Amino acid sequence: MNNFKLYNPTKIIFGKGTIKDIAAEIPQNARILITYGGGSIKHNGVYDQVRKALADRRIGEFGGIEPNPTYETLMRCVHMIREEQFDYLLAVGGGSVIDGTKFIAAAVTYEGEPWELVQTYGAKIKQSLPFGSVLTLPASGSEMNNGAVITHKGLNAKLPFAHPSLFPRFSVLDPTVTYSLPAKQIANGVVDAFVHVTEQYLTYPVNAKLQDRFAESLLLTLIEEGPKALAEPENYDVRANLMWCATLALNGLLSAGVPQDWATHMIGHEMTALSGLDHARTLAVVLPAVMKIRAGEKKEKILQYAERVWGITDGDEQARIDAAIEKTRAFFESMKVPTRLCDYNLNEAIIPTLVEQLKAHNMIKLGEKRDITPDVAEAILKACL
Amino acid sequence: MNNFKLYNPTKIIFGKGTIKDIAAEIPQNARILITYGGGSIKHNGVYDQVRKALADRRIGEFGGIEPNPTYETLMRCVHMIREEQFDYLLAVGGGSVIDGTKFIAAAVTYEGEPWELVQTYGAKIKQSLPFGSVLTLPASGSEMNNGAVITHKGLNAKLPFAHPSLFPRFSVLDPTVTYSLPAKQIANGVVDAFVHVTEQYLTYPVNAKLQDRFAESLLLTLIEEGPKALAEPENYDVRANLMWCATLALNGLLSAGVPQDWATHMIGHEMTALSGLDHARTLAVVLPAVMKIRAGEKKEKILQYAERVWGITDGDEQARIDAAIEKTRAFFESMKVPTRLCDYNLNEAIIPTLVEQLKAHNMIKLGEKRDITPDVAEAILKACL
Numbered sequence: 054m055n056n057f058k059l060y061n062p063t064k065i066i067f068g069k070g071t072i073k074d075i076a077a078e079i080p081q082n083a084r085i086l087i088t089y090g091g092g093s094i095k096h097n098g099v100y101d102q103v104r105k106a107l108a109d110r111r112i113g114e115f116g117g118i119e120p121n122p123t124y125e126t127l128m129r130c131v132h133m134i135r136e137e138q139f140d141y142l143l144a145v146g147g148g149s150v151i152d153g154t155k156f157i158a159a160a161v162t163y164e165g166e167p168w169e170l171v172q173t174y175g176a177k178i179k180q181s182l183p184f185g186s187v188l189t190l191p192a193s194g195s196e197m198n199n200g201a202v203i204t205h206k207g208l209n210a211k212l213p214f215a216h217p218s219l220f221p222r223f224s225v226l227d228p229t230v231t232y233s234l235p236a237k238q239i240a241n242g243v244v245d246a247f248v249h250v251t252e253q254y255l256t257y258p259v260n261a262k263l264q265d266r267f268a269e270s271l272l273l274t275l276i277e278e279g280p281k282a283l284a285e286p287e288n289y290d291v292r293a294n295l296m297w298c299a300t301l302a303l304n305g306l307l308s309a310g311v312p313q314d315w316a317t318h319m320i321g322h323e324m325t326a327l328s329g330l331d332h333a334r335t336l337a338v339v340l341p342a343v344m345k346i347r348a349g350e351k352k353e354k355i356l357q358y359a360e361r362v363w364g365i366t367d368g369d370e371q372a373r374i375d376a377a378i379e380k381t382r383a384f385f386e387s388m389k390v391p392t393r394l395c396d397y398n399l400n401e402a403i404i405p406t407l408v409e410q411l412k413a414h415n416m417i418k419l420g421e422k423r424d425i426t427p428d429v430a431e432a433i434l435k436a437c438l
Numbered sequence: 439m440n441n442f443k444l445y446n447p448t449k450i451i452f453g454k455g456t457i458k459d460i461a462a463e464i465p466q467n468a469r470i471l472i473t474y475g476g477g478s479i480k481h482n483g484v485y486d487q488v489r490k491a492l493a494d495r496r497i498g499e500f501g502g503i504e505p506n507p508t509y510e511t512l513m514r515c516v517h518m519i520r521e522e523q524f525d526y527l528l529a530v531g532g533g534s535v536i537d538g539t540k541f542i543a544a545a546v547t548y549e550g551e552p553w554e555l556v557q558t559y560g561a562k563i564k565q566s567l568p569f570g571s572v573l574t575l576p577a578s579g580s581e582m583n584n585g586a587v588i589t590h591k592g593l594n595a596k597l598p599f600a601h602p603s604l605f606p607r608f609s610v611l612d613p614t615v616t617y618s619l620p621a622k623q624i625a626n627g628v629v630d631a632f633v634h635v636t637e638q639y640l641t642y643p644v645n646a647k648l649q650d651r652f653a654e655s656l657l658l659t660l661i662e663e664g665p666k667a668l669a670e671p672e673n674y675d676v677r678a679n680l681m682w683c684a685t686l687a688l689n690g691l692l693s694a695g696v697p698q699d700w701a702t703h704m705i706g707h708e709m710t711a712l713s714g715l716d717h718a719r720t721l722a723v724v725l726p727a728v729m730k731i732r733a734g735e736k737k738e739k740i741l742q743y744a745e746r747v748w749g750i751t752d753g754d755e756q757a758r759i760d761a762a763i764e765k766t767r768a769f770f771e772s773m774k775v776p777t778r779l780c781d782y783n784l785n786e787a788i789i790p791t792l793v794e795q796l797k798a799h800n801m802i803k804l805g806e807k808r809d810i811t812p813d814v815a816e817a818i819l820k821a822c823l
Contacts, residue, residue, distance in 0.1 A: 054678040056453025061446070067695065068441025260675040262662065263682050266655030274647045290645040293439040297648050297695070306691075310452065310682070 054261040057309040063197045064223040067297065069289065071227050072102040075143070078185055078223045079107070083141035086113045086134060088154045090120075090146045097233045099189055103145055113139055118146070121325070121332075122153035124168055124205040131160045131167065134182075142184035144221070148193025151186050152201035155219045158182040171203050175214035185223040189230050191296040192242030192333070194249060194303025196224035210414075211326060226300065228292035236283050240388040241333035242299060243279040247272065247384075248317055248336040249302040255344065255354050256312040256421035264311045269361045271298050271307070276362070279388050316419035317343050320430060323410040330397055337385040337392045342436035344378045346429065350422065394437045404434045439646040442694040448582045449608040452682070454674065456612050457487040460528065463570055463608045464492070468526035471498045471519060473539045475505075475531045482618045484574055488530055498524055503531065506710070506717075507538030509553055509590040516545045516552060519567075527569035529606070533578025536571050537586035540604045543567040556588050560599035570608040574615050576681040577627030577718070579634060579688030581609035595799075596711060611685065613677035621668050625773040626718035627684060628664040632657065632769075633702055633721040634687040640729065640739050641697040641806040649696045650742070656683050656692070657747045664773050701804035702728050705815060708795040715782055722770040722777045727821035729763045731814065735807065779822045789819045 066074050079085060085107065094100040104112075115130045133139075134157065144154035158181040160167035170178050188196045195201065200215035231239070254268035275298050281291045301307070320343075321335030330338075344355060352370065359365040359377035368376065382392045394400065408431050411417065419425035425433070451459050464470060470492060479485040489497075500515045518524075519542065529539035543566040545552035555563050573581045580586065585600035616624070639653035660683050666676045686692070705728075706720030715723075729740060737755065744750040744762035753761065767777045779785065793816050796802065804810035810818070 054453075054675055054682070056456060058449065058451050060449035064443065064445035065694075066443050068439075071441060260679070262659045262679045263655055263686065266658065267652060270648055270651030270655055273651065277647065290439055293695075294645070294647045297439070301648065309450075310678075 054259055054264075054310040055312070059305050059309045060217070061197065061220065061305050063220045063304075065197060065226060065300070066223060067226045068293075069227055069229050071225050072099065072187055072230075073106045075103065075185060075187065075223070075225060076106045079110070079141055079143065084111045084113075084137075084139045085141045085143055086115055086130075086139035087143045087145055088118060088130065088150055088157065089114070089116045089144075090118050090150045092116060094145050094189060097189075097230065099145060099187065099230050103143070103187060113137060118150045118153040120149045121202075121204045121211065122149045122156070124156070124171070124203055125207065127153050127156050127160070127203070128167065130157050134161050140182060142182055144184060144186040145189065147188070147190030148195040151188070151195040151221070152193070152203065154184055154186070155181070155195070155199075155201040156203050158184050159216060159219060168205060171205070171212050171214045173214075174212070175216040175219075178214075178216040178218060181216065181218040183222050185225075186221045187225045187227075188296075190234060190238060190242060191226075191231060191299035192238075192245040194246070194300055196221060196226065197300045197304040209326075211322060226296050228289060228296045231292050231296065232287045236286075236389070239282050239286075239295075240279070240390050241331055243275055243282065243295065243388055244333040244337050244385055244390050246295075246299040246302040247275050248333075248340055250275075250307060251340060252314045252317060253307040253311060255351050255358060256314050257351065258353050258357075259311055261311045264307060264309065265357070268307050269358075271302055272358075272362045274298050276384055279384070283388065312421040314343075314421045316425050316430075316433075319416045319419050320407070320411070320433060323407050323414070323416075327403060327406060327410065328397070328399060330399075334390055334397065337390045338394055338397075338437045339433065341378050341382045341392055342433045344374075344381065345436050346433045347420070347425075348374045350420075350424075401435070401438055404431060407434055439644055439649075439695040440697070444690050444694045445602070446582065446605065446690050448605045448689075450582060450611060450685070451608055452611045453678075454612055454614045456610050457484065457572055457615075458491045460488065460570060460572065460608070460610060461491045464495070464526055464528065469496045469498075469522075469524045470526045470528055471500055471515075471524035472528045472530055473503060473515065473535055473542065474499070474501045474529075475503050475535045477501060479530050479574060482574075482615060484530060484572065484615050488528070488572060498522060503535045503538040505534045506587075506589045506596065507534045507541070509541070509556070509588055510592065512538050512541050512545070512588070513552065515542050519546050525567060527567055529569060529571040530574065532573070532575030533580040536573070536580040536606070537578070537588065539569055539571070540566070540580070540584075540586040541588050543569050544601060544604060553590060556590070556597050556599045558599075559597070560601040560604075563599075563601040563603060566601065566603040568607050570610075571606045572610045572612075573681070575619060575623060575627060576611075576616060576684035577623075577630040579631070579685055581606060581611065582685045582689040594711075596707060611681050613674060613681050616677050616681065617672045621671075621774070624667050624671075624680075625664070625775050626716055628660055628667065628680065628773055629718040629722050629770055629775050631680075631684040631687040632660050633718075633725055635660075635692060636725060637699045637702060638692040638696060640736050640743060641699050642736065643738050643742075644696055646696045649692060649694065653692050654743075654746045656687055657743075659683050661747070661769055664769070668773065697806040699728075699806045701810045701815075701818075704801045704804050705792070705796070705818060708792050708799070708801075712788060712791060712795065713782070713784060715784075719775055719782065722775045723779055723782075723822045724818065726763050726767045726777055727818045729759075729766065730821050731818045732805070732810075733759050735805075735809075786820070786823060789816060792819055
């Protein structure tokens with residue numbers, strides 16, 4: 054096992070009917086700004102529950118934070134906060150709203166140009182406004198970590214950053230608020246959580262038995278509950294299990310003491326930037342290709358995955374690896390998430406551009422051993438066709 | 439899945455050579471009091487590493503915190519701190535030292551009689567001195583939770599308490615410091631962690647799939663690594679896996695959203711109080727008896743445990759339950775921890791006294807359904823013979 058540090062002070066408030074509990078978490082004298090996205094919270098009852106819980110508080114609102122939240126939108130909120138002196142943020146939404154709120158929280162008190170905070174991956178952040186979240190979409194894990202990804206339209210850049218001050222003070226996870234989500238968003242969330250796990254698991258063995266088993270626990274649960282979530286949208290336990298999976302997939306627990314990959318994400322990000330394909334869909338396309346092209350380097354962990362997650366024990370090593378890749382692909386397909394570029398009307402013509410983008414963004418040494426060079430990335434992209 | 443709250447702000451610093459990292463965690467201007475136990479840290483190099491890390495700091499020491507730490511000993515430390523104005527505590531030791539330090543941290547600033555803090559299970563605690571820990575014995579989980587158990591010799595009482603201010607600010611877990619532990623302490627630690635897990639797992643199903651699988655992950659790992667830890671005391675990965683198991687067994691993760699039992703612990707506490715038997719040894723005796731007597735109430739989870747942890751699938755339900763109990767017993771015995779009262783020269787003569795103690799301490803409704811009355815406890819105790 055590798056050495057590690059693990060720190061996560063976010064308080065999770067989990068279960069049906071828990072949105073009311075935000076009242077006790079936010080200081081009485083706070084000037085609260087509620088941040089949200091496209092307005093679905095005003096139709097599904099979440100907004101009303103939040104307003105009811107905070108009925109006697111000083112509240113403002115900032116809506117319109119988009120998927121892949123942009124610096125341009127978020128800076129409007131930063132100016133609003135500076136003018137109106139809000140001192141506590143409440144993100145009500147999915148990963149984009151929470152990520153956006155993290156940027157806002159860090160930017161408000163920063164004296165320089167706030168994009169510098171992102172450009173330096175968070176290194177220049179000194180402090181942040183306190184904030185909590187009410188999660189509406191299980192997928193990104195942002196509700197229980199201190200990282201975020203922000204897009205700068207003007208610069209055509211999408212960058213991650215993180216800082217210890219950017220853990221939500223609390224996050225409310227009420228599985229019933231996910232009942233009304235479109236099937237596509239649930240499916241994307243399951244794939245996103247699944248690939249968060251594999252990025253921290255399908256690397257090389259370091260004899261970290263608990264981390265491996267926890268990862269397998271998440272994968273098995275996502276495989277069991279994912280299809281049920283589509284078939285039975287109001288099955289509480291199914292939604293609860295999925296919601297808890299998505300949070301634990303990226304809260305630091307799985308990565309503690311083990312190598313991490315993240316090549317699938319980095320290559321997927323470029324696909325989204327180029328084609329607008331949903332984040333999770335890029336992951337569903339890239340992961341099987343990474344497993345195929347990196348089968349040699351990842352052999353031991355893929356074979357462990359094959360056996361423990363899919364029960365594959367027959368055949369020689371290559372046959373078991375191939376079967377594990379096919380099972381993975383079939384699972385994503387069963388969630389109605391296609392796994393090949395051609396399914397999205399994309400073909401080999403985009404590959405040179407994607408490779409150039411990776412180079413331009415300095416993504417030239419990807420993977421757990423930093424040996425996925427642009428040549429290897431090109432081979433992976435060809436396996437995505 | 440049941441509703442839950444999960445909050446754990448302890449920073450874990452894990453791995454070989456990490457004791458030096460305490461320097462960065464403790465504020466530069468702190469007046470630090472190092473608390474410890476019987477002095478083993480002065481022989482195994484841990485004390486030297488701590489002093490070296492804090493070479494330029496203002497430091498005091500308080501040694502002699504005993505196993506089952508007593509109010510009487512700890513109050514001497516409280517008076518010392520009040521006189522000498524220490525403002526940061528560093529517990530260097532196992533669960534007893536950390537538990538004792540939690541009491542000290544809460545008592546120092548309390549204006550009333552500090553035993554009231556324990557008597558009220560922590561309800562009267564308002565604040566605590568900040569403290570960190572350097573763990574030397576994987577077992578209790580105290581290094582990453584906010585609970586403690588303190589004994590009052592004068593009142594012949596041993597009580598648990600907890601408070602949100604009692605999480606260690608940080609805990610250093612260096613597996614190499616466990617190399618020199620006596621085999622008996624390692625074995626006790628493995629049993630302690632194992633039963634911490636079963637208290638949160640062998641109850642009744644609530645469809646909390648991840649919590650179940652995490653519990654099974656811990657049990658499987660303890661079963662694999664426990665005997666190896668005895669056979670190969672300096673196998674780093676084995677000690678690392680055990681240390682991480684013991685911490686995660688009682689840090690709030692497993693109990694989030696599921697019922698909890700703790701009858702084995704409550705009955706075991708009375709055995710320790712009466713006979714002086716090691717805590718873990720009482721657990722090894724009581725758990726198989728609880729499983730036997732409560733096999734009906736716990737049927738579904740014991741069958742799940744039988745299959746997923748021990749691979750038992752043959753036979754009817756009763757046969758599988760019996761096999762699971764025998765496997766559990768055999769595992770403890772393989773750790774050189776006997777599982778029957780007679781192995782410790784105790785017999786049925788102590789049962790009436792133990793039942794009376796349970797009544798005297800108001801332990802009359804134990805278990806996940808609060809239906810283990812003194813009559814049921816008596817049946818469990820007879821199954822311990």
